[in-house]
């Protein structure tokens with residue numbers, strides 16, 4: 001029986017559940033609005049717009065509460081990147097994901113209470129939460145209040161630029177989600193990390 005560490009406090013699990021739910025709604029309705037032909041929408045257009053707006057407002061509120069909780073929680077220590085030696089640590093982790101995991105090697109950065117993320121997880125979580133998410137939220141809010149958008153940026157419509165940035169950042173975060181789900185299967189067992197983000201307890205390898 002492997003040791004269990006309590007790594008995901010309740011507030012974090014509640015945020016993660018709402019975040020995942022809102023994000024899935026945004027992804028499905030976003031794709032539907034972007035690619036559907038008017039005769040064959042994935043989700044009827046009006047419904048897609050309304051659900052996208054509601055989930056967008058929901059995810060931004062959840063994000064603000066997440067930032068507030070992080071300010072008062074020791075959880076923030078896991079998001080402080082040590083830049084010294086980072087490239088070497090990232091390379092080690094990538095080698096593990098590409099080769100080591102299939103050779104049943106031990107992970108180079110095992111999960112501990114002091115550092116629950118491996119370097120690759122840490123960098124991607126920081127990039128998604130503190131770079132991509134703000135871009136998505138700011139451009140999303142701007143598209144919700146189009147009168148706020150600058151009309152013309154070097155001859156190109158400001159709304160078009162904002163929409164392009166929003167859809168591109170949405171695409172990158174969607175790619176993150178697929179990779180996130182794949183890596184989440186590499187816990188002690190196929191499902192143990194999924195159980196952790198529900199129960200709070202991480203099962204060691």
Ligand code: HEM
Pocket residue numbers: 007008012016019020021023024075078121125128129173177180181183184193194195196197
């Ligand atoms: C169906 C949707 C999702 C599932 C099933 C899922 C699953 C998981 C699992 C199993 C973990 C714990 C293991 C780990 O740290 O890798 C986790 C943590 C995490 N997930 Fe997700 N995830 C989903 C969506 C998302 C989305 C949309 C985001 C962000 C845009 C996200 C961001 C995070 C972050 C930041 C953590 C670490 C939280 C912390 O410990 O501080 N997840 N997720």
